[in-house]
Every structure is written in C-alpha cells, then in structure tokens.
Amino acid sequence: MERLVIVTGANSGIGLALCERLLTEDTGVHLCLACRNMQRAEAARSALQASHPGAHVDLLQLDVGSVQSVLTAAQELRARYSKVDFLYLNAGIMPNPQVDFKALFKGLFSRNVIHMFATAEGLLTQQDRVNSDGLQEVFTTNLFGHFLLIRELEPLLCQSDHTSSVIWTSSSNARRSAFSLEDIQHKEGKEPYSSSKYASDLLSLALNQHMNNQGLYSSVVCPGMVMTNLTYGILPPFFWTLIMPIMWLIRLFTNTFTITPFNGAEALHWLFLQKPQSLDPRSKYHSLTSGLGKNYTQPRKMDVDDLMSKTLYLDLIELEKEVRRDL
Numbered sequence: 001m002e003r004l005v006i007v008t009g010a011n012s013g014i015g016l017a018l019c020e021r022l023l024t025e026d027t028g029v030h031l032c033l034a035c036r037n038m039q040r041a042e043a044a045r046s047a048l049q050a051s052h053p054g055a056h057v058d059l060l061q062l063d064v065g066s067v068q069s070v071l072t073a074a075q076e077l078r079a080r081y082s083k084v085d086f087l088y089l090n091a092g093i094m095p096n097p098q099v100d101f102k103a104l105f106k107g108l109f110s111r112n113v114i115h116m117f118a119t120a121e122g123l124l125t126q127q128d129r130v131n132s133d134g135l136q137e138v139f140t141t142n143l144f145g146h147f148l149l150i151r152e153l154e155p156l157l158c159q160s161d162h163t164s165s166v167i168w169t170s171s172s173n174a175r176r177s178a179f180s181l182e183d184i185q186h187k188e189g190k191e192p193y194s195s196s197k198y199a200s201d202l203l204s205l206a207l208n209q210h211m212n213n214q215g216l217y218s219s220v221v222c223p224g225m226v227m228t229n230l231t232y233g234i235l236p237p238f239f240w241t242l243i244m245p246i247m248w249l250i251r252l253f254t255n256t257f258t259i260t261p262f263n264g265a266e267a268l269h270w271l272f273l274q275k276p277q278s279l280d281p282r283s284k285y286h287s288l289t290s291g292l293g294k295n296y297t298q299p300r301k302m303d304v305d306d307l308m309s310k311t312l313y314l315d316l317i318e319l320e321k322e323v324r325r326d327l
C-alpha cells in the first residue's frame with residue numbers, strides 16, 4: 001500500500017536529499033513537502049519530479065516557527081489524508097552563529113580534537129530572538145512547533161492496526177549541560193541550538209513512553225556534519241572555500257563528516273526501512289561515512305533520563321495550553 005511521508009524543511013539540504021532517496025527506494029511513496037516558502041517548495045518538487053517522473057509529491061505551507069501556521073497546516077493535513085505513515089521533523093535553524101576561534105585553535109591541539117569536530121562542543125554560540133507568539137525562535141522552530149504538529153496530527157498518526165514513525169533530525173551537538181528544565185526555551189543561555197536538540201532527544205523518549213501503545217513510535221537521528229545552507233551560514237563563503245580541502249581531509253579521520261546531504265540522509269533513509277517496534281528509544285541513529293565513502297547507520301546511546309524526559313513532556317503540554325489560550 002502507498003505510504004504517506006511528510007517531511008518538514010524538505011526544500012533544501014538533508015530534507016530534500018531524503019525525499020530523493022525515498023523516491024529512489026520506493027517509487028510508490030507519497031511525499032508531502034511541508035515548507036515555509038512555497039516558491040522553494042515548488043522548486044524542490046520540480047527537481048524531484050525531474051529525477052522521478054510521475055512521483056506523487058504534494059506541497060504544504062508550514063512555518064513550524066509559528067503556532068498559527070502549525071494549526072492551519074495540521075487542519076489542512078487532516079482534510080487531505082486519512083493516515084500518516086512517516087513524519088520527518090527535519091526543519092531546523094541555527095540563527096546568527098558565532099564560532100569561538102580561540103576554543104577551536106586550542107581544540108586542534110588537544111586529545112579531544114575528533115570529538116570537537118564531531119559535535120562542535122564549546123565552539124558555537126547563537127543569538128536567539130523572541131517570535132510573534134512571544135516564544136524563543138530556535139525552541140519553537142526546532143522543537144515546540146513540531147511537538148504541536150504531532151499533537152494536532154494524533155488522529156492520523158495513532159490508529160488501531162497501523163504504526164506510524166516520527167523521526168527527529170537531532171544532532172550530536174545536543175548537550176545535556178546546554179539544556180535546563182528551568183529554562184526549556186533557553187531564554188538565558190547562548191546555545192539555543194544545542195538546547196533545542198537535546199530537548200528533542202528527551203521528547204522523543206517521552207513520546208515513546210506515552211504513545212507506543214497508540215501505535216506511534218519516535219526516533220532521533222544525527223546526520224553528521226553536512227554542508228548545507230545551515231552550515232554555510234556559520235562562516236563567510238571565502239572561509240569555506242579556504243577550509244574545504246581540510247574538511248575533506250578531516251573526513252578521513254572521523255566517520256561523522258558525512259559532508260553531502262545524500263550521505264547525511266543515510267540514517268533517516270535507514271529508519272524508513274525498519275520496523276519501528278524494533279528500534280531503541282534510548283539511542284540516536286547516526287549517519288556515518290567511512291574514509292572510503294561507505295555510508296552506514298549506527299545507534300549510539302543518548303544521555304537521557306526518564307524523569308527529565310517526562311518533566312519536559314508535561315511542561316510542553318502546559319505551554320501548549322497557554323499558547324492555545326492566547327490565540
């Protein structure tokens with residue numbers, strides 16, 4: 001039977017590469033590209049249909065950073081479809097990134113150099129802002145908008161005799177110490193990206209605990225270090241041109257430098273082929289590329305605990321009530 005796959009942030013980078021790979025895997029797949037910019041979404045659909053003539057590709061206007069847009073988009077999805085098989089929560093932002101060059105230089109000569117290049121730990125800060133809903137923009141885009149979307153799509157995701165998969169594009173940059181239950185939106189700190197990705201790891205665990213019995217399964221993925229609009233935004237273009245040979249060299253020493261969106265989409269694609277019941281809710285599934293260019297997926301245990309994940313889940317439900325009240 002035709003499977004319906006919704007991908008947020010599908011017009012570029014890892015999301016678009018995933019769509020290409022899914023259509024190559026299964027020409028019968030029914031894709032829905034959920035994007036904030038319809039011109040870019042149209043361009044993505046044209047590219048997909050050029051390489052896969054006759055592919056079934058729908059478009060949906062969705063800005064996950066806006067509560068009203070999520071509610072409107074979910075209403076449209078409920079009107080269009082009777083069930084959802086895969087929901088890839090992939091849209092994400094890292095606004096105004098700053099690289100700590102002192103830490104980078106120090107790290108280059110430390111024993112942690114591989115870890116530093118795999119996770120960017122201690123290297124990156126961002127400048128967040130408050131959106132028109134009065135919420136932190138990174139938190140809303142990377143986490144809360146997607147949470148709201150799941151809640152709104154429950155009738156399509158949770159059905160008897162049917163399982164559905166929700167797959168978060170998280171990151172190895174997710175770090176417990178960047179996240180606080182006292183400040184889930186990360187209003188205070190300078191690492192909203194890391195905080196939001198750690199929150200998605202926690203939330204995925206909670207979703208499994210609350211919703212497996214309704215047929216919904218959640219997983220998290222790290223695509224590795226991929227050259228996309230998000231990464232190109234971190235340094236000026238001339239700098240990237242300068243260090244690109246170094247990036248390919250680093251790839252020989254670490255399997256986390258997947259570099260191309262096709263490689264980065266490896267674990268997202270791999271999860272499409274698995275039975276959701278067979279997956280480990282406490283593992284993050286990493287896209288990896290060997291020095292010789294072989295792609296593979298590897299589960300790695302996450303640094304998450306049940307109490308934190310449950311508390312975050314309840315806090316998000318509370319926040320959901322508040323934003324609905326304020327609409």
Ligand SMILES: NC(=O)C1=CN([C@@H]2O[C@H](COP(=O)(O)OP(=O)(O)OC[C@H]3O[C@@H](n4cnc5c(N)ncnc54)[C@H](OP(=O)(O)O)[C@@H]3O)[C@@H](O)[C@H]2O)C=CC1
Binds near residue numbers: 062063
């Ligand atoms: N690149 C990397 O090395 C890594 C990336 N990731 C994660 O992968 C995911 C995909 O990013 P990547 O492909 O790298 O980067 P891109 O910038 O290419 O893709 C991000 C996508 O998200 C969309 N998006 C951003 N904000 C919104 C919004 N408010 N509503 C709807 N769509 C939105 C973008 O749309 P638009 O074109 O309109 O901006 C774009 O399609 C992100 O979640 C990112 O955090 C994780 C680890 C590493």
Ligand SMILES: CC(C)=CCC[C@@H](C)[C@H]1CC[C@H]2C3=C(CC[C@]12C)[C@@]1(C)CCC(=O)[C@@H](C)[C@@H]1CC3
Binds near residue numbers: 116117234
């Ligand atoms: C090669 C030299 C000398 C400099 C480049 C340093 C950084 C710009 C680069 C090193 C590790 C990278 C990295 C990411 C972005 C670019 C780096 C900081 C990510 C943060 C991108 C988004 C993610 O989610 C992470 C998994 C990436 C981790 C590694």
